[in-house]
Amino acid sequence: MQLKQLLTEDRAVSPVIGVILMVAITVILAAVIGTFVLGLGDQVSESAPQASFSFDFSSGGTNADVFDGEPGDNVTITHEGGETLEASNIGVEGSISSGGVTGGVANGNWPTTIEAGSSSEWEGVDAGETIRVIWTNPAGGATNTIAKATAPQ
Known part of the structure; x- marks a missing residue:
């Protein structure tokens, strides 16, 4: 084959390229539609926020300890950085380690x-209790622990 004949060739491969493009577009559309039909699209867009919290434990709370009637300790939880959160989606829970009971922090x-910089003080924390900051998905559904700390013994 001569170089001149190669450059003046009239035939093209457009039908093959056209078929490949049509198959690729069909596969992409099927994946996108399948994701939303199966409900996976909602889960992808509603992931837990990224936020950092600090916990400052101190003694002398006014609420009675669940087990011995003594006043519990306090914890001040401070939002150190990350995404801004809505208070209606945030909860704080404590698990009382000495009895294995899950309870609220009052x-x-x-x-x-x-x-x-926002902070909140919570009372009635027992020594050794794990305090968790929990985010609830506003679209309904899952909850995620976004921070936790254990009170000193």
Whole structure:
């Protein structure tokens, strides 16, 4: 074959390229539609927020300890950085380690919008109790622990 004949060739491969493009577009559309039909699209867009919290434990709370009637300790939870959160989606729970009982931590209050520097004090924390900051998906569904700390013994 001569170089001149190669450059003046009239035939093309457009039908093959056209078929390949049509198959690729069909596969991509099927994947996108399948994702939303199966409900996976909602889960992808609603992941837990990224936020950092610090826990400052102190003694002398006013609530009675569940087991011995003594006043519990306090914990101040401070939003150190990350995404701004809505207080309606945030909860704080404690698990009382000495009895294995899951209980709430009383009297905490967050501002309506929790941003860096916002803090809330919670009372009735037992020594060794694990305190968790829990985010609840506003679209309904899963909860995620976004921070946790254990009270000193």
